[in-house]
Amino acid sequence: DTGVSQDPRHKITKRGQNVTFRCDPISEHNRLYWYRQTLGQGPEFLTYFQNEAQLEKSRLLSNRFSAERPKGSFSTLEIQRTEQGDSAMYLCASSLGNIQYFGAGTRLSVL
């Protein structure tokens, strides 16, 4: 068990560029979650998958955001045409039951 892995840890981009983050869950976990955390706030739910099916999306997830989990393994979160307001820590978590295990996050800075 290597834990939840996120890549990259840090991403700096210019406004208007597209970025993609990757999350590798704990291997036997069937559920995978994405959250966004801004400075001084708690994590906010974005979306979650059970296996390869995306079961819920937050209204926070604008049409510039898309997430996939092909084959129910790793997941990617893409942000198109980034805006300065997208600057945040993007956290991934996975679970088999009720406990969600979090990765270290990807910190995005949009200049």
Add this chain to the structure above:
Amino acid sequence: AQSVTQLGSHVSVSEGALVLLRCNYSSSVPPYLFWYVQYPNQGLQLLLKYTSAATLVKGINGFEAEFKKSETSFHLTKPSAHMSDAAEYFCAVSEGNQGGKLIFGQGTELSVKP
């Protein structure tokens, strides 16, 4: 809809003193409740969870929390603070055994003075 309120965005205690971090929740269904800790530039680590069994829950590092339905509270305590407890603490609620999203409070930053 579910929500979590953490009273006090910052709590400061002396080493060896009691730690009390407050959490109140709102839920239309029997909730599952969690406390997570976050150290700088790291992800969240589970401290403890309430999942409708015993109302007094013991977690890691000497922390415990008590579920009080009548008060809709799930406060986190530790009898004696240690310098290594300095971190950000988050209370979260989920809709029972659905395996769905967590709703987090805004967090409480705990400082421990020597």
